[in-house]
Amino acid sequence: LQLAKTQIEALQHTGVQVSINDFGSTLNSKNLLNHIQPDFVKLDKAYMTNLNNDDNFTATQALVSDIQQFDIDIIGGYIEAPQEVAKAWSVGARYLQGYYFQKPTDKLMLNHDEQV
Structure with missing residues (x-):
């Protein structure tokens, strides 16, 4: 883990953003x-699919809240319909x-x- 941390910090020092x-x-x-x-985290598919389910929405919100404490931008993938954007x-996906x-x-x- 220390080697990964050192390499990530070296990349970021040169301007590379890491996800x-x-x-x-x-x-x-x-x-x-x-x-x-x-700089970013992309949430696992299990969190981004079926956000209409209250339990999944709550779990995803909790994970996003934890990530935001570290001032990290969040990528939400697997968007296939307009209602999923909202x-x-x-x-909290940025x-x-x-x-x-x-x-x-x-x-x-x-x-x-x-325009989308």
Whole structure:
């Protein structure tokens, strides 16, 4: 863990932003933030799907609250419908990804004039 921390800090010192993917998928995820300070965490799919379920929404809100104590930005993925956008924002995800915004492609395609 110390080696990872040292390497992450070196990358961040050069301006590289670091993210942890699938955050919350293990029991030690929250403990990891006591040792490593990423710029972003992307929540595990289990937290981002079925946010209409009250229990899942509450669990996701609790995890997001824990992450926000470390001043880390949260990425919510797996957004496939407009109503999921509102739920993800309300739970505290600052950045969103998913099929609703753009399906995966083998080429980088950006259109900054297009509105979602």
